[in-house]
Amino acid sequence: MTRFLRRWLPLTVLACGLLVVAALAQESDLQNIPPQGATPEEIVQRFAAKETEFAKARDQYTYRQDVKVQTLDGDTVDGEYHEVFDVLFDNKGKRLENVVFAPQSSLQKIYMSEEDMQDIRHRLPFVLTTEELPEYNILYVGQQKEDELNCYVFDIAPKKIEGKKRYFQGRVWVDDHDFQIVKTYGKTVPDIRSKHGDEENLFPKFTTWRQQIDGKYWFPVFTKADDELHFKTEDVRVVEIVKYQDYKRFGTNVKILYEGKEIPKADQKPDQKNPDENNQQKPQ
Numbered sequence: 001m002t003r004f005l006r007r008w009l010p011l012t013v014l015a016c017g018l019l020v021v022a023a024l025a026q027e028s029d030l031q032n033i034p035p036q037g038a039t040p041e042e043i044v045q046r047f048a049a050k051e052t053e054f055a056k057a058r059d060q061y062t063y064r065q066d067v068k069v070q071t072l073d074g075d076t077v078d079g080e081y082h083e084v085f086d087v088l089f090d091n092k093g094k095r096l097e098n099v100v101f102a103p104q105s106s107l108q109k110i111y112m113s114e115e116d117m118q119d120i121r122h123r124l125p126f127v128l129t130t131e132e133l134p135e136y137n138i139l140y141v142g143q144q145k146e147d148e149l150n151c152y153v154f155d156i157a158p159k160k161i162e163g164k165k166r167y168f169q170g171r172v173w174v175d176d177h178d179f180q181i182v183k184t185y186g187k188t189v190p191d192i193r194s195k196h197g198d199e200e201n202l203f204p205k206f207t208t209w210r211q212q213i214d215g216k217y218w219f220p221v222f223t224k225a226d227d228e229l230h231f232k233t234e235d236v237r238v239v240e241i242v243k244y245q246d247y248k249r250f251g252t253n254v255k256i257l258y259e260g261k262e263i264p265k266a267d268q269k270p271d272q273k274n275p276d277e278n279n280q281q282k283p284q
Helices: 019-024 040-058 114-123 130-135
Strands: 002-004 061-073 076-089 095-101 136-146 149-158 167-175 181-189 199-201 206-213 217-230 235-249
Touching (some): 040 130, 040 136, 040 217, 061 114, 114 181, 130 136, 149 181, 206 235
Antiparallel strands (some): 002 199, 061 076, 061 235, 181 206, 206 217, 217 235
């Protein structure tokens, strides 16, 4: 969120009932035990390779993204930004966004900055590819159950900040069967403050849950942030919810690979359930 003598707060909130979060937050205590059958470094290489496949595959799917950002005074909403857009392809296969709902923002304490909008599209659904591995310090911290999934848990932080590039800092949960990230908790960094202190662009901590799509890829389905941003003039509570839904494979000639093999077209039909339903697939 950016702020010039006042706070800007870009919260990504996707229209998705808040009860979903309680349903998704089924996790056991973190166990500080080493992995069996592979070193932490080998696990990192495996999940980064899967993330590389994931990133390429998601670029071949259409979906709807619903973003809602609210500021609160106590428990009362005193400002809201809401946008719903479809990620589609034109008849030449070029990726585009089509806004389907965007009422005028009523945010007063903050506003959505360009960094906020970029984070909504690229950082909240965090992906750590093999190419990006050298940019991060990655620490294995143990194992933890997320619903019925056993996960390896890693803490991640950028080694250094390069120019205006945005990074993720926080924790990821990697399924020990598919070696894919199924949950992310942290924030985008760095926070931005001008040298003269008259502009502040702060970013909330968030959690993103993924769900298995087409029986292969763990795509983001729900992001939630509920954080207090500490600006110089005042503190602002921000609630952000982002919902990703209706994933559908786009019919191009581009090959989608899974574990190095092309996915047959018969296996590319989406089987996405509504994250609001209680009978979801594996935990997010």
